[in-house]
Amino acid sequence: MATIKEVAKAAGVSVATVSRVMNQNGYVHEDTRRKVEDAIRELNYTPNEVARSLYKRKSKLIGLLLPDITNPYFPQLARGVEDRLQEQDFRLIFGNSDESRQKETDYLQTFLQNNVVGVISSTNAPDHDMYTGLGIPVVFLDRTLNDNPAVYADGREGGRQAATELVKRGSTNITIIQGPADVRPAMDRFHGAVEALESSGTSYEVLKTTSFSFTEAEGWAKELFRRYPDSDGIIASNDIVASAVLQEAVGLGRRVPQDVQIIGFDDIPLSRLLIPSLSTIHQPAYEMGREAADLIIRLIEGQYIESRHIQYAVEFIERQTTRKVES
Amino acid sequence: MATIKEVAKAAGVSVATVSRVMNQNGYVHEDTRRKVEDAIRELNYTPNEVARSLYKRKSKLIGLLLPDITNPYFPQLARGVEDRLQEQDFRLIFGNSDESRQKETDYLQTFLQNNVVGVISSTNAPDHDMYTGLGIPVVFLDRTLNDNPAVYADGREGGRQAATELVKRGSTNITIIQGPADVRPAMDRFHGAVEALESSGTSYEVLKTTSFSFTEAEGWAKELFRRYPDSDGIIASNDIVASAVLQEAVGLGRRVPQDVQIIGFDDIPLSRLLIPSLSTIHQPAYEMGREAADLIIRLIEGQYIESRHIQYAVEFIERQTTRKVES
Known part of the structure; x- marks a missing residue:
């Protein structure tokens, strides 16, 4: 496998220049940039996932914040999120917020430090600074506020x-x-x-x-x-x-x-x-989870989005703890 | 905040050299290394978490593989793992394996690409190549094989x-x-x-x-x-x-x-x-999850470990679907 050194040599530039191109950081002349990019392609240079995330400034990590995975409603949501993300090779960093503002802030910070490219959150504070200033796409799941991207039931x-x-x-x-x-x-x-x-x-x-x-x-x-x-x-x-x-x-x-x-x-x-x-x-918890994952992927990829605000209908399930209606 | 360029200038070396020191990659003379490290300290240079994970070759991410989070036994395990990791600022990347060898391999690969420093897995194939050749600490949870690090019940x-x-x-x-x-x-x-x-x-x-x-x-x-x-x-x-x-x-x-x-x-x-x-x-699912997290942290940090193989006792809980014993 090619190294960054070989790429530099092939492009006739220094390693620092290759690094600048990859990091999109600092001035690089357009011709030089093209030479480096050609060398990367020619040598089929694939930096590891972390280096690549620096390069593209994109990881494939999504942060998921749920109140408590031991509440049996949330595993269904989480499973829906994960199944959909997995289809597109996205991965999940997961945290339980316990509905605590402090834990939520802490998790969001470390999500950012780990370069997540989007966050799905079941929060009670969607209007809080920690979300409005996050700088990456956020989808609220099972929660909603104004016309922020959200997936929730009625x-x-x-x-x-x-x-x-x-x-x-x-x-x-x-x-x-x-x-x-x-x-x-x-x-x-x-x-x-x-x-x-x-x-x-x-x-x-x-x-x-x-x-x-x-x-x-x-x-x-x-x-x-x-x-x-x-x-x-x-x-x-x-x-x-x-x-x-x-x-x-x-x-x-x-x-x-x-x-x-x-x-x-x-x-x-x-x-x-x-x-x-x-x-x-x-x-429909599982479907809501899938939909939230789908929405965050489309937001990250800058795709056209018809509706950022998806409300699911709920449905009465008649079993044995209610009486039959007289017909 | 200091940049890598300022560090290079202060140390009197090129950016590429600073990068080499940070990546522990390629030859750097001991004196130069010291100069760079001093400059990093002096300028209080803190690369972002991804850069730092390249630098230290250590992230704070742990991969967790469970069969299926919608099986109500596993949220307890997951919660135990997460609570303990969170106390030490570790974060969880999570996947459901569905007991499928293929999904498991895929997840482990992307865990590695995301620079996880350890893996906790409830796998049915602890002796499989994908674990033996992983190169980072692994703790088997709810599963065991020989004397691999494991936390499980009897x-x-x-x-x-x-x-x-x-x-x-x-x-x-x-x-x-x-x-x-x-x-x-x-x-x-x-x-x-x-x-x-x-x-x-x-x-x-x-x-x-x-x-x-x-x-x-x-x-x-x-x-x-x-x-x-x-x-x-x-x-x-x-x-x-x-x-x-x-x-x-x-x-x-x-x-x-x-x-x-x-x-x-x-x-x-x-x-x-x-x-x-x-x-x-x-x-004791929650406790087992905590213990697995504790064990992986100690393995990652190279601490002394008395037992890498922790078996929990199980206990009969007498409720109403069994008859009372005649006394």
Whole structure:
């Protein structure tokens, strides 16, 4: 394999000049540049990936920031992102932000230091400096703000659907479990549900929660039935929380869905394996991940982009924790 | 911020020489090298991370290869790895291998091109050339071979425990669901279970399966009760498959655990949210991930390592899909 020295010799210039051409750094006469580029081609000189990333100022690395890969919704997103990137030989640097501004900033900095050419982020702070000043393409995934490039599902409509389906199936005393206040999609769903319940005149309670953690969900499920024992319909903040509510309801001897209906959000793979299986609002997580990867690739490559702002529809999945509609 | 040109000027050498010193590439007289290094220090010259990785021949990137992040066992491992790496400012390049030799080779190549300084891999081919010739530290995670650096759980003992606990609780006609034949930990568990059932003289059947996928698990669960309707104890290949079996059993009107006991493997977070909650063999996935990250860091930094081969104990978690032992 050719070395930079051989390239310099063939072009009749110094190694420093070859390096300047490769780095696009400092003045090089147009003729000299052409000679160097010809020599690179002739000798089939391929610097390693890092040198090449200096040369082209482009790596094939994309940074992906997700809140927490152990929340079963995110592996689907991540898998979609990775599958699409892999098809185009892009690679993923991955970090969990834990919804912490500090961790997010730290990760973005090291992403840049590692010369990522684009970032996909599920952030709650899309308008923060750390994104606006990043200088490389960013796609927000599962989050959105103004007309920044983003791929997300219609959470508000999801919340409306969840409420509407419970009301349609006879719940008259609903409890909404409100997800973390700083997680935008959680708040979208919550507002959607409130909107639908208000407009149908259904009475409801709200239980505020601060995370989607498995362990905490069990505590909230207990609190829910202690504070609102008459609930006959529960709109959970996601499927994990719905599973905990379902388990608590069964443990208390409530019949699901006869005494209390439960509806989740996300449609994670395990929701259909629960007994009774969980009715929920489906988000096409894998497809959203793929689409975000596709969008970042097109942004990086400067391709024509019809829409930088891709909203996915959500869908009610009827399983066994909701009653059948009377026909 | 200082440029490479200023460093060259201060050291009284050419840019090419500074570059040679930084790249540790080509002959540089010891005195010259010292002059350049002094100039770098004096001017506080900090090349960007990519240049620095050329300089030191060290990046802070670690490659992580897992079979499939959407299998709920792996996010725990990945999270453990990432948390530990993050504490030391290492970053993760991540890929799903789908247990495919080809994808694995492709990923390893691009990991190298991106100058990773170590690899953590859950591979079924630890003895393959692609690892033995990698030239950087490798830690096998959830897999092991000879005395290569590895972090894994005692799968064989896990299989033995699963079988022993079912027999102790009165199952006399057990079906073992054998996981994919090319996934070593799956085979370890299987052999462990067979060993314990043989030595206790318990009669058993084997249902062979080829993946841990949610969708396929539902099919195998149906097949199991069709082929072996008299099973009164099921040792599932993991918790996902156990969930599918549980759902099918309940759907067929079997009482769990009175008519049929079910035991899983892994102890993924959702196993305790099932109804009835799933008895299983716990693997400390998060801790194993952290330990693998810790081991790779120590290998990279050339630290003293007491044991490169870390086996974690597994533990029977008694929940509601197994009967209580008569005391």
